[in-house]
Every structure is written in C-alpha cells, then in structure tokens.
Amino acid sequence: MGAGHAHKLYRHGHSPVHRLPPHCKLAAVFGFVLVVVSTPREAMWAFGLYAALLAAVAAVARIPAGFLLKRLVIEVPFVAFALLMPFVVPGEQTTVLGVSVSVPGLWGAWNVLAKATLGVAASVLLASTTELRAVLLGLQRLKLPPLLVQIASFMIRYGDVITDEMRRMSIARRSRGFEARGVRQWGVLATSMGALFIRSYERGERVHLAMVSRGYAGTMPVMDEVTADRTQWAYAAALPVLALAVCLLGWTL
Amino acid sequence: MHVPDGFIDAPVSVAAGVFAAGAVAVSLRGARRELDERTAPLAGLVAAFIFAVQMLNFPVAAGTSGHLMGGALAAILVGPYTAVLCLAVVLLMQGIFFADGGLTALGVNITVMGVVTVVVAYGLFRLLTGLLPRTRRSATASAFVAALVSVPASAAAFTLLYWIGGTTDIPIGKVFTAMVGVHVLIGIGEAVITALTVGAVLAVRPDLVHGVQGLAAPLKLRVDGELVDAPAATREPEPAAAHRSTRGFWITGLVSALLLAGFVSFYASASPDGLERVAADQGIDEKVEEHGAADSPLADYGVGDIANARLSGGLAGVIGVSATVVVGTGVFWVVRRRKEESAEKTSRDHENV
Amino acid sequence: MDPVTLSPKDARTAAPSLDVSGLAYAYPDGHQALFGVNLTVGRGERVAVLGPNGAGKTTLVLHLNGILEAGSGSVHVAGLPVAKRNLAEIRRRVGIVFQDPDDQLFMPTVREDVAFGPAASGLRGPELEERVLRALKQVGMEEYVGRPPHHLSFGQRRRVAVATVLAMEPEILVLDEPSSNLDPASRRELADILRSLDVTVLMVTHDLPYALELCPRAVILSEGVVAADGRTQELLCDEELMRAHRLELPFGFDPRSVTVPSP
Numbered sequence: 001m002g003a004g005h006a007h008k009l010y011r012h013g014h015s016p017v018h019r020l021p022p023h024c025k026l027a028a029v030f031g032f033v034l035v036v037v038s039t040p041r042e043a044m045w046a047f048g049l050y051a052a053l054l055a056a057v058a059a060v061a062r063i064p065a066g067f068l069l070k071r072l073v074i075e076v077p078f079v080a081f082a083l084l085m086p087f088v089v090p091g092e093q094t095t096v097l098g099v100s101v102s103v104p105g106l107w108g109a110w111n112v113l114a115k116a117t118l119g120v121a122a123s124v125l126l127a128s129t130t131e132l133r134a135v136l137l138g139l140q141r142l143k144l145p146p147l148l149v150q151i152a153s154f155m156i157r158y159g160d161v162i163t164d165e166m167r168r169m170s171i172a173r174r175s176r177g178f179e180a181r182g183v184r185q186w187g188v189l190a191t192s193m194g195a196l197f198i199r200s201y202e203r204g205e206r207v208h209l210a211m212v213s214r215g216y217a218g219t220m221p222v223m224d225e226v227t228a229d230r231t232q233w234a235y236a237a238a239l240p241v242l243a244l245a246v247c248l249l250g251w252t253l
Numbered sequence: 254m255h256v257p258d259g260f261i262d263a264p265v266s267v268a269a270g271v272f273a274a275g276a277v278a279v280s281l282r283g284a285r286r287e288l289d290e291r292t293a294p295l296a297g298l299v300a301a302f303i304f305a306v307q308m309l310n311f312p313v314a315a316g317t318s319g320h321l322m323g324g325a326l327a328a329i330l331v332g333p334y335t336a337v338l339c340l341a342v343v344l345l346m347q348g349i350f351f352a353d354g355g356l357t358a359l360g361v362n363i364t365v366m367g368v369v370t371v372v373v374a375y376g377l378f379r380l381l382t383g384l385l386p387r388t389r390r391s392a393t394a395s396a397f398v399a400a401l402v403s404v405p406a407s408a409a410a411f412t413l414l415y416w417i418g419g420t421t422d423i424p425i426g427k428v429f430t431a432m433v434g435v436h437v438l439i440g441i442g443e444a445v446i447t448a449l450t451v452g453a454v455l456a457v458r459p460d461l462v463h464g465v466q467g468l469a470a471p472l473k474l475r476v477d478g479e480l481v482d483a484p485a486a487t488r489e490p491e492p493a494a495a496h497r498s499t500r501g502f503w504i505t506g507l508v509s510a511l512l513l514a515g516f517v518s519f520y521a522s523a524s525p526d527g528l529e530r531v532a533a534d535q536g537i538d539e540k541v542e543e544h545g546a547a548d549s550p551l552a553d554y555g556v557g558d559i560a561n562a563r564l565s566g567g568l569a570g571v572i573g574v575s576a577t578v579v580v581g582t583g584v585f586w587v588v589r590r591r592k593e594e595s596a597e598k599t600s601r602d603h604e605n606v
Numbered sequence: 607m608d609p610v611t612l613s614p615k616d617a618r619t620a621a622p623s624l625d626v627s628g629l630a631y632a633y634p635d636g637h638q639a640l641f642g643v644n645l646t647v648g649r650g651e652r653v654a655v656l657g658p659n660g661a662g663k664t665t666l667v668l669h670l671n672g673i674l675e676a677g678s679g680s681v682h683v684a685g686l687p688v689a690k691r692n693l694a695e696i697r698r699r700v701g702i703v704f705q706d707p708d709d710q711l712f713m714p715t716v717r718e719d720v721a722f723g724p725a726a727s728g729l730r731g732p733e734l735e736e737r738v739l740r741a742l743k744q745v746g747m748e749e750y751v752g753r754p755p756h757h758l759s760f761g762q763r764r765r766v767a768v769a770t771v772l773a774m775e776p777e778i779l780v781l782d783e784p785s786s787n788l789d790p791a792s793r794r795e796l797a798d799i800l801r802s803l804d805v806t807v808l809m810v811t812h813d814l815p816y817a818l819e820l821c822p823r824a825v826i827l828s829e830g831v832v833a834a835d836g837r838t839q840e841l842l843c844d845e846e847l848m849r850a851h852r853l854e855l856p857f858g859f860d861p862r863s864v865t866v867p868s869p
Contacts, residue, residue: 009350033356038263074352078257089423108421115259116355123352133714135349147281147293152342153714154297155304160756161708162305180312189311190446194453197302197330201461204298206709208291213671213702214723214774215694218290221725223718294712
C-alpha cells in the first residue's frame with residue numbers, strides 16, 4: 001500500500017475539501033456512513049438525497065464523476081451477491097420481466113447495493129482528497145492508539161520497498177526461465193514468499209536499530225499536530241449532519 | 254471477502270467494532286510484551302509484508318489465480334498478538350484508501366478476518382505442534398491444518414454475525430453451508446501456500462517462526478578441536494504421563510467428531526434443497542472470482558468449481574466441528590500458553606541485540 | 607584552568623571525540639568479534655576504518671552509541687563514557703549513518719525523518735524546523751523537505767540519511783560504507799559534502815580510493831584488533847600490510863600517484 005498506490009488514489013488539488021483537516025474529514029465520512037447504514041431501506045428517496053450530497057462534495061472537491069465511478073468497481077463482487085438475493089431469499093414472490101423473484105430478496109439487494117455504494121463512494125472521496133500522510137495524522141488526532149498509527153506509518157513507508165523487493169524476485173525468477181502457470185509452481189512462489197518475510201523482518205530489526213541510534217526509546221516524538229478550528233469542523237460536519245436530517249426524516253415519514 | 258457497508262446492521266456493526274477494538278487493545282499489550290519497543294518497526298514491516306503478499310498472485314488453473322489472505326501465516330510467523338495488529342492495520346488502510354470493506358463494517362472485517370483467523374490458526378497450530386513430534390515436517394503439517402481451518406472458521410464467524418445482524422433474511426443454514434463450503438476450498442489454497450511458506454522460513458531462519466520454538470540445531474562447543482554438544486538450556490520439564498493422557502483424549506475426541514460431522518453432513522446436504530443452495534452459491538462465488546481476478550491486487554481467491562456439492566457439504570460439517578472444537582480448546586491453551594510465556598520470553602530476549 | 611570548575615562544555619573540547627580502549631566483545635552466541643580495540647580520534651579528524659569482511663567493523667560501530675555493550679574495555683565520546691545512564695546523550699553525540707538509506711529513513715517524509723533525532727531529544731517548534739532546514743542545506747537537499755523518501759534517488763536518499771544525523775549536531779559522524787551503490791556523480795557529491803562538514807568523521811569502508819580522498823588517517827581493523835594506524839596514503843602503499851589483511855586496491859589505482867591535500 002505504498003505511495004505507489006497512493007498517488008493513483010489521491011488526486012492532487014486545492015479545493016476546500018482538500019484543505020479540510022484530515023481528522024475532520026475522517027470523522028465526517030465515518031459519521032456519514034454510519035447514518036447511511038442506519039437508514040431504513042424503504043426510504044428510497046433518502047438514498048437519492050445521500051447520493052446528491054456526495055455528488056455535491058465531489059463537485060466542491062473537483063473530483064470528476066468518471067474518476068469516482070471507476071473506483072466504484074471495487075464493490076462489483078457484492079453487486080453480484082446482491083443480484084442473487086432476489087432469487088435465493090424465500091418469501092413472497094413477484095414477477096419482474098417475466099422472472100419470479102422474492103420481494104424480501106429485492107429489498108435486501110437494494111439495501112446492500114445502495115448502502116455499499118454510498119459507503120464506497122464516501123471512502124473514495126476521502127482517499128482522493130486526502131494524502132496518505134495526512135490520514136495518519138488524522139487518525140492520530142482521532143485518538144487511535146499511537147502504536148497502531150506507528151505500525152500503519154511503517155507499513156506505508158515500507159509497503160513500496162517490500163513490493164519492490166517482491167517484484168525484483170519475480171524478475172529474477174523469470175529471467176531464469178521460471179513461469180508460474182499453475183499449482184505445481186506454488187512451491188517456488190512460497191519459497192520466495194518465505195524469503196520475502198525474512199527480508200522484511202530483518203529490515204524491521206535494522207530499522208529499529210536506526211531508530212534507537214537516533215534516540216528512540218519507545219515513543220515517537222510528536223512533530224506534526226493537525227488542528228482544526230470551529231469553522232473547519234462546521235464545514236466537515238455539514239455532510240453527516242445533513243445526512244442525519246435525511247435519515248431522521250426517513251424514519252418518521 | 255471484505256464486508257461492505259450495509260451488509261450487517263448498525264447495532265451489530267458497532268458491537269463488532271467494540272469487540273475488534275478490545276481485541277486490538279489486548280494485542281497491543283501482548284505485542285509490547287513480546288517485542289517491547291521493537292513492536293512498531295517490526296509489526297509495521299510485517300504488515301507491509303502481509304500487504305505485499307496479498308498482491309502476489311498464485312495461478313490456480315486456466316488463467317484464474319488467487320492470493321493469500323495471510324491471517325494464519327502471520328499468526329504462525331509472528332505470533333497472535335502482532336498478527337492481529339498487522340491484519341487490523343492492513344484492513345484499516347484498505348478500508349480507508351481502497352474502499353475495500355466498508356468503514357462501518359471495519360469492526361466486522363477485523364473480527365472475521367483478523368481476530369478469528371489468527372486465534373483459530375494459532376490455537377490449532379500450537380495444539381498440533383504440541384501433539385506431534387518436534388520436527389520441521391510436523392510444523393509444516395500443523396501450519397497446513399491451521400490455515401485450512403482458519404479460513405472456513407472465519408466464514409463461520411461471518412455467518413454468525415450475519416445471523417445476528419444480517420440485513421436480509423437469507424436462511425442461516427444456507428448461508429452457513431454456502432459460506433463455509435466455498436471457504437473450505439479457499440482454505441485449501443491458503444493452507445498449501447501457508448504451509449510451503451512456513452516451511453521455507455523454517456528451512457532458513459527457524460528462529461523467526463514464532464509458533465515454533467526449539468527447532469534450531471543444538472549449540473556445539475569446540476573442545477580440544479572436537480565438536481561437543483553444548484549443555485541444553487534449561488527446558489521446562491514436561492509432565493509426560495499426564496500429557497499423554499490428555500493428548501489421547503483430545504485426539505480421539507477430535508477425530509471422532511470430525512468423522513461424525515463429515516459423515517452426517519455429507520448426507521444431510523444431499524437433500525435437494527441443500528444441493529440447489531450450494532450450487533447457487535457457487536454461482537455467486539464464480540461471478541465474484543471473475544470480476545475479482547480482473548482487478549488482481551484486491552481480488553479474492555480464484556477457486557475453481559466445487560465438483561461435488563455433497564462433498565463440500567461434508568467438508569463444511571467437518572470444518573464447522575473443528576472450529577467449534579478449536580474455540581472450545583482455545584481457553585485451555587490460553588491458560589497453557591501463559592505458563593510457557595515466561596520461558597519463551599527469556600529465549601526470545603537472547604535473540605535481541 | 608582549575609579542573610574542579612571545568613564546565614561540561616570545556617570538558618568536551620578538551621577530550622578527544624572518540625576514545626576506545628581495550629574494547630572486547632563476544633556475541634551472546636559465543637562468537638567473539640572484538641579482541642581489544644584501541645582507537646582515539648581527535649576533534650575534527652576524519653578517519654577511515656578499513657578491514658576485510660568479518661573483521662569486526664560493524665560490531666565496533668554498534669559499540670560507539672551503546673547498541674552493544676562492551677564486554678570489557680571502554681568507549682568514551684567527547685569524554686562521556688558509553689554506559690546505560692548516558693545513552694540518550696551518547697546517541698545524540700554519535701550520529702551513525704547506516705549502509706542502507708532505506709533502513710535509516712523510516713518516516714513518511716524527509717522533513718519528519720530529519721526531525722526525528724532532534725525531536726526525540728526534546729526539540730520542538732521553530733527551533734526544530736530551523737535545525738531540520740540547516741541539516742538539509744548542509745547536504746543540499748532542502749528542496750526535498752516535503753517529499754516521501756522513496757521518491758528520491760539512491761544518492762539523494764544517502765544524502766538525506768546523512769542529514770538525519772547532522773540534525774542531531776553530533777560530536778562524531780559515523781558512516782557505514784557511505785559510497786556503496788552510489789554512481790560516480792553521487793559519490794563525488796557526497797565526498798564534497800563530507801569534506802565541507804565541520805565535524806569528526808569515522809568512516810567504515812571497503813572503498814580504498816574514497817578513504818584516501820576523504821580521510822587523512824586510516825586504521826586497519828583485522829581479526830578484532832587495530833592492526834595498523836597511520837596516514838592513509840602510507841597504509842595503502844604498504845603492499846605487504848595490505849595483502850596481510852585482505853585489502854586490495856581497485857585495478858589501475860596507484861595511491862602513490864595521488865596527491866592528497868594535506869589535512
């Protein structure tokens with residue numbers, strides 16, 4: 001998960017959404033998704049409003065719709081699952097286009113599709129307007145245990161180094177005429193994976209040595225603090241608060 | 254395999270989140286105890302390794318390929334605490350950056366794919382390495398079984414969560430059969446790769462495999478030009494007789510439960526309903542695979558069809574029982590491990606520079 | 607000056623940057639790597655540590671900042687003994703640049719990496735920023751302050767690695783194979799940087815021309831002891847000594863033909 005991916009996911013920009021402090025954005029997205037998940041499935045119009053809210057955020061962030069839609073592909077497996085629901089869920093049957101399907105199944109499919117899509121879209125918006133580094137600072141600010149943040153930070157720092165090593169090993173294998181075609185080649189692949197683990201672990205030990213040499217004694221010095229003022233929080237809160245209003249309407253109407 | 258938003262209802266998602274947070278908190282303390290201040294760099298590097306491993310494609314057949322999920326591998330290589338931390342971090346990052354797995358489902362995902370796989374795999378691995386003779390071959394075999402069971406166990410855990418908080422009422426028996434059945438197959442792939450990888454690490458750096466201790470060659474001393482065995486480090490005395498009897502009990506119990514469950518499920522799933530069901534669900538997973546493989550780094554396993562639905566039902570039963578047995582024995586082994594921990598810690602301290 | 611009223615600052619200037627005496631060490635597995643190393647490096651000196659593989663060079667380096675604890679003998683850095691109670695200060699005074707800059711640069715951005723050492727010793731705010739920028743300027747990398755390390759070239763990473771320890775304002779800079787994997791241009795750039803620094807340098811290397819270029823003095827570490835200590839050019843010209851310690855000059859390189867700038 002290194003920056004190799006990161007800069008593909010992140011879209012550089014200077015929009016108001018990009019400028020919001022990362023912890024505000026994280027909190028907003030999380031709140032939004034929680035609200036979406038709690039919305040009754042029958043309130044179909046509510047999901048339309050949620051989508052409109054996200055579209056508005058995307059517009060402010062100047063994220064093109066094409067970019068957003070392409071990233072939605074990640075949920076395709078669940079679309080497949082959802083599409084099957086109407087056929088496997090027992091219950092009252094109805095006919096759609098000449099095919100008999102179950103009503104609760106249709107509701108279930110709709111529920112999963114709508115909520116998952118909104119959730120993915122919200123995450124994609126977050127990832128494309130917030131740098132990796134900023135997200136870590138945000139998580140730190142949101143009181144994620146520091147050790148966990150450190151682990152994530154090392155993972156991001158060394159993700160590329162390790163995938164590079166993996167790539168080099170694969171090139172070395174192929175230049176000696178090895179081509180992984182099927183199960184029979186798993187042994188060789190697993191051996192390289194074992195080697196990769198040893199290299200990673202030993203690098204971890206060397207990194208620790210380098211840290212200790214510069215005065216590390218178990219806690220990371222805090223160098224960057226992200227801060228947010230009230231206005232920024234207010235901007236960030238707009239999304240989940242509006243969504244909450246929609247959700248409450250959905251429950252009452 | 255990553256659960257998206259909207260699959261599990263809000264209360265259960267939150268409950269799973271609390272559970273996952275608790276498990277992570279316990280692991281943070283545990284990892285610190287094992288690795289002290291080296292925790293952050295080592296766990297970070299192992300997390301990066303797990304992430305990289307999930308991108309390495311293992312060709313299955315006819316153009317399909319799968320990748321390792323790594324829960325069992327991480328548990329065996331770096332121990333349960335560090336493994337849970339690594340997987341939690343990987344899942345968190347995947348959720349935030351790749352939208353892979355919903356944010357509200359993060360607790361569910363960490364519980365199902367992190368905690369359950371690690372606990373089941375590690376518990377089973379320690380159980381088996383305890384029962385089998387202390388050789389590299391049995392460590393590899395134990396890794397195979399541990400990984401094999403850990404995947405369907407995680408599917409079973411998902412089914413349980415779905416049963417409590419699923420947003421759609423699919424009959425739970427069907428979900429269970431389908432989920433576990435399919436994941437037995439995935440588990441076989443996971444098991445082969447995990448076992449081979451553990452074997453590869455054991456061959457080169459046995460000291461790095463957390464789940465196995467004391468496989469390193471005994472120290473030699475050079476006395477008057479001849480190599481002499483160094484006096485063995487003080488090992489905890491093993492109460493052999495008492496052990497044997499509990500071991501025998503466990504082996505018999507486990508084997509008979511597995512046989513029974515496999516046999517019964519084999520026929521139980523032969524009912525037309527079950528047959529249809531499993532077939533339909535394989536349909537699901539086939540579709541999942543096709544799309545998944547097209548988007549390889551995030552794809553799940555590309556596993557072929559289940560040729561025999563009955564067989565898979567039978568396997569599902571076997572695995573279900575194993576999972577239950579493992580959870581049941583888990584408590585026992587936790588207690589046992591506590592005792593071993595102090596001994597282990599001293600031996601690990603020696604490796605530290 | 608009355609020794610009783612000697613302030614710590616004066617003590618620092620009085621004592622040599624590094625004083626290793628009678629240092630012996632065996633690893634926990636019993637393998638003994640150092641058999642009584644004696645080495646004194648004065649302030650501002652640049653000394654190369656040469657020696658074949660397995661001579662104990664890395665083991666020696668790890669003693670300088672207390673990662674390994676002396677089995678017997680002692681290490682003093684600017685008068686301060688390397689011991690558990692002084693570790694924080696010792697690690698601030700001894701800046702080690704490890705061989706692989708990827709191990710050294712473990713933070714997400716160049717700025718944070720350079721700031722890590724001083725921040726660990728308690729520096730904060732504008733002072734920290736200033737320290738970071740100064741260190742990066744010393745190695746000519748100030749434009750890269752916000753970049754993630756893995757977006758830099760290998761040579762640039764090595765330079766940032768040097769900056770990460772310079773930011774700690776060390777008494778002595780210890781470099782492990784500084785020229786390894788560098789292309790000729792980066793190699794020269796690094797040499798220019800090292801020459802420009804006003805700091806004591808201990809450089810562990812197999813790169814004999816580089817040692818000759820940068821370090822007026824060299825020691826040969828062989829089988830866990832200092833086997834020779836003298837002017838780099840003289841050591842390199844002593845064919846018998848070189849052969850005895852498995853040191854070989856690169857093809858076509860004649861240390862006699864090089865005019866070394868006098869220290």
